[in-house]
Amino acid sequence: LTVEVKENSPPTFSGWVPIIGHLYKIIGGGERLSRTLFDLGEECERKGGVIGFYVGAQRHFVIVDPEDALTAANSSLSKHAIFKQAEPWLGNGLITSGGSTWKMHRKLMNPAFHLNVVLGYLDLFNNQARSLVENLEDEVDKEPFNVFQYLSQTSLKTICSTAFGINVDQDSEFCNKYIHACEKLIGIQTRKFQNIWLQSDLIYRLSGFKKKEDELIKYVHQLSNSIVQRKRMERKERHKEVKSATKMQSLIDLLLNLSGDQVFSQEDIREEIDTVIVAAFDTTSWSLTYALLVLGSMPEIQEKVAKEIEEVLGPTDRNLDKDDLQKLVYTEAMIKEVLRLYNVLPAVLRHITEKVQLKNYTMYPGDQCMILINNLNRHKAWGLDVEQFRPERWLGEAELPEHHSAYFATFGIGRRFCIGRIFAMYSMKTILVHILRRYSVKSDLAKLRLTSDYVTKPVSGHFITITRRINVVN
């Protein structure tokens, strides 16, 4: 009835009890999970950067030490047990797979996320941003509203029209239901992980969760199936095998070409589409929501961004191009600072398959590992003002911590870092510029309360108001 002490074990998180370990600290809903993640991070920092957290007898290494985090992320590429819950939905897509499948798929899919491919989507980013700004007209000078509802539609339509080449602009109702279904699925699967009795097939069925989950999965698979069908038909009509050996093909063309070569099965393609869609739209739209919340509460920063936009784009309503994106340095710094302080994914989670030597401790096969992004992003190496929202820190190398890849973990760290990072940055920048060119935003960040459904999201305090800017061209 004691913790099994393996060689080189880290200190144990407080509150361990026999048999269940710390399990009782995660049972419940999202706010409970959020609280525990926060406590884990705090205690881990106090105890030197690595601690042990036990879900029953299952040991988790909780890591906030940047050097150990990088070692762990690079030497353990298999995903944590929580991702098992998502397999009926995402199968063996990039997020859930490990080992040789992940290695092969990642290598083959990398070219579709290359900078030049993303730059080729700029017109589509602009189109989606324009249509968002038009839709936001309904909210001008009105009561506070939930901007996530608009941003999630835009982010979903953006990923569909770019990486998958299909236009779902007219299907707003389907998009709404799709977004809602993904949110529900992530919620159900996180609760299943937290509340261990739900992991019994019998109880899961009896609780009604299984039926709900099956219905939701059937619904979301409609989109990936229809993407494959539509694209296959299009290609047939055009007699066009986009056999380009170049790096410039969209993800759907790349996947369909690989299926023609028998490298990817029909199932593999569907799983990768489902994976990329949810990985892209949910993270991006919450990050944009946080950006607007921050700007709405910090008028001086909002005005600096607006001024830069006017200087770079001039008094026109034109689309942003590649050069504009490069010139918008303060806007980019502001987005990075939002991502640093309001990271949407709380942790990088891994399953340990081989012995891994950290600085002072050893992880063994069968252990799980939880690298806390929030704590890395707020490491003392950022300086005394680490908690302060200060975009200027991104404007010169001198202000950034040395080796800052491990201190900025919002997109993950090590070899499994986010494949869509460039896509995310460019699409978010385009959307924010279009919004801020036309509107001023107001919000009250002090009221923000967060929860964790694996994705960190607000439960309250996230509504904004908008007014039209004076002296803007459009």
Ligand code: HEM
């Ligand atoms: C602000 C937006 C985003 C954030 C904060 C974010 C964050 C992350 C994080 C933390 C990981 C996990 C890394 C790990 O497990 O080590 C990840 C993985 C991934 N992301 Fe993103 N992401 C964002 C946007 C996107 C976009 C736009 C796409 C696609 C266009 C995308 C596709 C993926 C995929 C497919 C993976 C799995 C990669 C792998 O394991 O090889 N993400 N992302």
